[in-house]
Amino acid sequence: MKIIFSEDHELHQSPGELFLGGFTEAFEKPERARLVLARAREVGLGPVLAPESFALEAITRIHDPALVELLQTAHAQWLASGRSGAAYPYTWAARGMRTDRVSKEIDGKLGFHSFDCGTPITATSWQAIKASADVALTGAKLLNDGEESAFALCRPPGHHATASQFGGYCFLNNAAIAAQSLLDQGAKRVAILDVDYHHGNGTQDIFYHRDDVLFVSLHGDPDQEFPYMLGFADETGAGAGEGCNVNYPLPWGTEWENWSAALEDGLQRINAYAPDMVQVSLGVDTYKNDPISHFKLEHEHFTRMGARIKSLNRPTLFVMEGGYAVAEIGINAVNVLTGFEAA
Template sequence: MFRIRRVYDDILPLDRQALVQVQEILRVQFPDLPEREIAKLPQLLRNPLKYRFRSILYVAEEAPAKVRGFALVSHAPDLHFCYLDYIAVTRKRLGGGIGSALYELVRQESRAMGAVGLFFECLPDDPSLCRDPVMLAQNRARLKFYERYGARPVAGTAYETPFKPEDDCPPFLVFDDLGLGIPLARDRAREIVRAILERKYGHRAPAGYIDRVVDSFRDDPVRLRPPRYVQAPGRAQETRPVHLTGDAIALVVNEGHQIHHVHDRGYVEAPARLSKILEALEGTGLFERLEPHHFGEEWIRRVHASDFVDFLKRVCLKVEPGKSVYPYVFPIRNAARPPKELPIRAGYYCIDTFTPLNRNAYSAAKGAVDCALTAARSLLRGHRLAYALVRPPGHHAEKRAFGGFCYFNSTAVAANYLASHGRVAVVDVDYHHGNGTQNIFYERSDVLTVSIHGHPSFAYPYFSGFRDEAGAGEGQGKNINYPLAEHVDGKAYLKVLEKALAKVHKFRPHFLVVALGLDTAKGDPTGTWTLLRSDFLEMGRLFGAMGRPSLVVQEGGYRIRNLGANASAFFTGLWRGFSERNR
């Protein structure tokens, strides 16, 4: 079994390994290809504008991370065509269906990008152009393969004219109409051929060569060579949809969240929040559900103080089932001497009086962390977008304190996990300041923390989130707060978000983590802003347009009536923005 996924760049270790293996396949399968062409493959993906094509790499892999084949496509969005640079399979897997799957995927994706057709070069099956009988047989096999899909060489042009008269086996230009059935107009063909020759061979082509080849396209529409190999001439093979691994938003749900159900009056952090969101997302078709993996507690202890973790675990076990303990005594005068009785000690580790401790708080919070880590790990395994749908939330939990319905900071734990693989930007769009995330990363330079929230003069947590809190030590300048007025509509909010994302862009993160609070919505019982469904759609689009591997972790949002609709809008926008950026 194999999977096919897209490699966007060489940021992730998984992708760097894949690129090395692709380069080795190129060396083996194309021995005449200059090493400099092979070496520049990572640059093609990183800096497409330099080469006037957008390079797209698909790899077929067998676990664990063994590349068995690949296809490299150049997309010209200005002229709406795709050019297949290379498609190759390792010799160990010839005949295993990988080549067919890759080509069918390339056709599928080219259609999705709005291409008028797929162009590529194929060495000739004509003995007058290719004198080597072994190579001639290989060329016939390739052209027969492509002809099954309706792709045939362009006829009646000078495209197969070699650069030098003594050169052997000049390539045909092959055209695949992608099953659209639309003839290729002469003027469009001339534009495309000129682009191919100038962008691919401009530095090598003799003077006047490109003009001569372009001028040789005289038929209108362009004429293709009659079929030679297919049994039913003119009938392209019906292709099956090819599933692209990672071409969906990884969704990890904290199913165990329901054990944390506080029935006390006024407690709005209820299990119905997740069920409403999940119900709305199921109809979008954007998600691939992943089962949560259970990670060790050490990942929590890397961002939270061990004494705090130990306390939370022990005190939750001591609370009577069905009961809750609310902090009511706080260490204002002597923080160095925590009380011995665990329930009284709750105030030593808490920042408010309305976040209870109960028998299941630790287990539910640990489950939320596991989901966030599973979603983060999916980014390292090929997904570009992931969503941890969890409760309880986490962004108010500091290194050694819980509060704001939060016990462990799932967002921070996941961000710290990703930070071992590159720079991370955390953008908190909850109505309330992400004081916990700020506290955890305040002195670090590898994680940029940005929070857009209600001003602490009127919004929880009241004592943090001011504009002048900019980080300390190595983290100086790496914490950015946007405290906003009590009444903010979607238009004003999105302007601030655009400014915040400009700061993120300058940081050049390898990963983007979004702490998604939906409590900025109109009518939320914990907020005062008036964002509408259309605003969440645009918010998601702006994040997707960043084009980074992105993890979204659910934080607040308490108006059950519109919670699902707003979440669905956000992720529709996220997918749309990401797709527009990469297509």
């Protein structure tokens, strides 16, 4: 399995985030990608390729150009306003406020185009953000060129980013950008299976009214877990997309037996949809020791997960998302991939 990876991921480093009432070291950190790559090399998963560079049009097929421009210029605007350090949003377009216009000031722009305060922008974040999207697009190109599988080792992750908002450590929705690329290159239907602990609210929002992408997500129940306001089972798509959104919200403490039962049902839904290609938003924060998650999967369960995904028997692109038990992230992510390869 070919691995696409960019050293530019190192250019995004959050100074920290609010967690449990205090300011703490960021959970989304460069070590995550380094350790996944090191483990992939250790087990001989496959060759490591640098990403190609794609035009911004591949990104604006999914994202609002105003968001893309902001991500490129936010830090410079932040400094020009007299601030220092990373640019953090701190006010948002809440209910009752106007959303038909955006403030000219950087704080208003950040608030309009974000939904949390845990996703800061530094002087070099854009280079990492763009490289992460290029990693995913290169993976999609490999599938279009005939590869049966590929691993886009994206960082920063992407599945929380909507068409016009960033948040949840995510700036651009790498999986959605790659899926659109597959469709633009001739695929008629793409299925996205999101196995991250947190609901891929951005991916759902982007494709919710479309029938050319099936979105299937297994995640922490939004009655208990971030992002809280999306990911319920009654969200099934709308308009042309009715029936093309499938959520499996699961309670804190979910173990493999119940998680895998939801996976089996989701795989059946994907098979019935009969996609040309499959993408997996690969978050491994379902691991029992993840510091910000509450599921109970063990190392061996990730291997079994990969084998079950292989049963779909379709070209498959894995796109890296979350996983914050840093010492074990390489083991768990690569177990999925080796389980897939061995099946």
